[in-house]
Amino acid sequence: MKKQTIDGKTFRLHGNYYEWLRWNPVTKKHETVTLQRYLWERDHGPIPDGFDVHHKNLDPLDNRDENFELLPTLAHRSLHMLETWKRNHPETVKNCEECGSPFGVPWNVKVQKRFCSDFCQNKAYNRVRLGRYHAKKGI
Numbered sequence: 001m002k003k004q005t006i007d008g009k010t011f012r013l014h015g016n017y018y019e020w021l022r023w024n025p026v027t028k029k030h031e032t033v034t035l036q037r038y039l040w041e042r043d044h045g046p047i048p049d050g051f052d053v054h055h056k057n058l059d060p061l062d063n064r065d066e067n068f069e070l071l072p073t074l075a076h077r078s079l080h081m082l083e084t085w086k087r088n089h090p091e092t093v094k095n096c097e098e099c100g101s102p103f104g105v106p107w108n109v110k111v112q113k114r115f116c117s118d119f120c121q122n123k124a125y126n127r128v129r130l131g132r133y134h135a136k137k138g139i
């Protein structure tokens with residue numbers, strides 16, 4: 001599907017996203033409105049400055065409301081950078097064994113990293129220690 005019409009507006013597929021050229025009578029210029037932004041603003045109101053509409057399942061063509069999520073632009077960008085990185089270097093991204101969040105392992109690091117941060121590592125190690133302590137004391 002190269003284009004689709006929603007509310008009488010034509011959205012054309014441009015790269016990964018459907019876009020509509022909206023005429024701005026103030027600036028007298030056309031501005032690009034992506035389908036996800038249009039739908040979000042129609043259904044939820046204006047998007048605050050510095051926020052993007054993100055496709056939760058990473059499928060830019062899945063424009064159902066439940067697939068939308070408002071994210072700060074910076075967080076949104078790093079999320080996509082991480083996804084791209086994961087696709088290209090699947091061996092370098094792991095999920096933290098403690099909190100489950102994904103983290104990158106530098107490609108030249110040979111040691112097995114299991115946790116995203118010292119915080120998670122300490123938490124996990126403390127639990128193991130506590131477990132041993134309880135086992136010894138029989139409690």
Ligand SMILES: [Zn+2]
Binds near residue numbers: 053054076
């Ligand atoms: Zn996104």
Ligand SMILES: [Zn+2]
Binds near residue numbers: 115
């Ligand atoms: Zn963690």
